[in-house]
Amino acid sequence: DAGITQSPRHKVTETGTPVTLRCHQTENHRYMYWYRQDPGHGLRLIHYSYGVKDTDKGEVSDGYSVSRSKTEDFLLTLESATSSQTSVYFCAISEDRDYEQYFGPGTRLTVT
Amino acid sequence: DAKTTQPNSMESNEEEPVHLPCNHSTISGTDYIHWYRQLPSQGPEYVIHGLTSNVNNRMASLAIAEDRKSSTLILHRATLRDAAVYYCSQTSGSRLTFGEGTQLTVNP
Numbered sequence: 001d002a003g004i005t006q007s008p009r010h011k012v013t014e015t016g017t018p019v020t021l022r023c024h025q026t027e028n029h030r031y032m033y034w035y036r037q038d039p040g041h042g043l044r045l046i047h048y049s050y051g052v053k054d055t056d057k058g059e060v061s062d063g064y065s066v067s068r069s070k071t072e073d074f075l076l077t078l079e080s081a082t083s084s085q086t087s088v089y090f091c092a093i094s095e096d097r098d099y100e101q102y103f104g105p106g107t108r109l110t111v112t
Numbered sequence: 113d114a115k116t117t118q119p120n121s122m123e124s125n126e127e128e129p130v131h132l133p134c135n136h137s138t139i140s141g142t143d144y145i146h147w148y149r150q151l152p153s154q155g156p157e158y159v160i161h162g163l164t165s166n167v168n169n170r171m172a173s174l175a176i177a178e179d180r181k182s183s184t185l186i187l188h189r190a191t192l193r194d195a196a197v198y199y200c201s202q203t204s205g206s207r208l209t210f211g212e213g214t215q216l217t218v219n220p
Binding site: 033045048056092097100 | 144148154155156157158199203206207209210211212213
């Protein structure tokens with residue numbers, strides 16, 4: 001299994017509070033991705049990174065920011081959480097663009 | 113935007129082949145086709161991917177139509193452990209766009 005961990009695995013927070021999710025990899029892969037998964041919408045890309053300090057937006061990036069200061073860590077921040085951001089968040093990594101992606105175990109976030 | 117469409121569900125019997133279809137209506141010449149599967153409460157798992165030619169690996173085969181507007185994931189002998197949601201997807205630049213997924217049920 002690819003070495004990908006996500007923390008926390010579960011989190012409940014209140015509307016308006018900031019939240020940071022962490023993705024950590026031990027594979028030294030160049031690309032890292034954040035997705036959210038909701039019933040009826042499948043997996044949707046939030047942001048991705050193609051190197052340290054190099055990031056770009058996905059299809060549902062509003063309300064989210066990311067940072068990648070080291071190859072192994074990719075952080076997803078919700079500056080002010082809203083109930084619509086209740087979801088399961090998956091991190092993924094790939095060696096290069098167009099290569100297969102390997103997914104982490106997910107973080108279940110509930111915003112009350 | 114890239115779009116893939118799949119049937120919501122399919123059913124198969126154990127040890128029989130399964131053909132899971134996907135339509136890639138907006139695919140361009142440089143977009144790769146990927147397939148992933150997901151078990152309950154787990155992250156998606158990579159199955160196979162390709163560009164134009166048919167592809168085989170230890171898990172499955174991928175058949176890509178000549179015009180690339182459709183692909184088929186082939187599980188040669190379904191087992192109970194293959195019961196999962198199967199997602200087809202396609203790359204666009206560095207991004208993967210996923211379909212809604214097909215829930216595969218495998219009957220013993």
